Amino acid sequence: MKKRNAMLVDSHCHLDRVSLKAYDKDFAAFMTATLASGVGHMLGVPIDRENSPKARALGALYPRVWVSVGAPPNETNRQEPEPDELVALAADPRNVAIGETGLDYYRSEGDLAWQHQRFRHHIAAARACGKPLIIHTREARADTLRILREEGAREVGGVLHCFTEDWDMASQALDLGFHISFSGIITFPGADDLRQGAARVPPDRLLIETDSPYLTPVPHRGRPNEPRHVVHVADCIAQLLDLDREVLIAATGDNFRRLFQPAALADTA
DSSP states (O other), X not given: OOOOOOOEEEEEEOTTSOOOGGGTTOHHHHHHHHHHTTXXXXXXXXXXXXXXHHHHHHHHHOXXXXXXXXXXXXXXXXXXXXXXXXXXXXXXXXXXXEEEEEEESSSOOSOOHHXXXXXXXXXXXXXXXXXOEEEEEESOHHHHHHHHHHTTGGGTOEEEOSXXXXXXXXXXXXXXXEEEEEOGGGXXXXXXXXXXXXXXXXXXXXXXXXXXXXXXXXXXXXXXXXXXXXXXXXXXXXXXXXXXXXXXXXXXXXXXXXXHXXXXXXXXX
């Protein structure tokens, strides 16, 4: 694998929720430090639709920030987004994906038909606008894969973000044309099974992320997570694959460009 363009990409972070305490509540100072750390691009994913305008505004202000649009499966007590609404929001030139969306049975209970319908609406929107999906799945393996197949998600592909499931699910997602993204969880002491699965994912289908401000990787556990900590995820996976760190960083950066916006993500943006 050829080494080039070794610029870190945080493929999933919540910039609208990062802690600015260490930066005197100055977002510009936070961004300056992030870019100086070697992070070249970030995909800012709003954690709910109320924060979507803020995420889009950040994308407009910072050329290295890209955004997505969606309603996560845990967002409740809101008007359900229709596919046409999602497609209209995704027309923003800084918007590169639909999501995060998917199924989460860990935090929800009772009749979850509404989650299924919301998930289907997002897949329909992704197909309509031709943008990839960002999938959140937790304790919902069979239904997540079934709905992806039933709704033709293979047509647009995407990524299973913050992956914590088993190799069987990863393998089936790869067969559907999806990428697999790993967060700081992969550095946790008890994540041996996850690391074993990650070692089997083809390097050209890997992404790395922080999911910041959550899931801070070792060695920064106990502190708020930031995009600059994505380097520790890269280091962990590089060791698993027996790759040079710079090669792994270049590969995941290329994967990000290819999946989300191959024509627009120039390193000099």
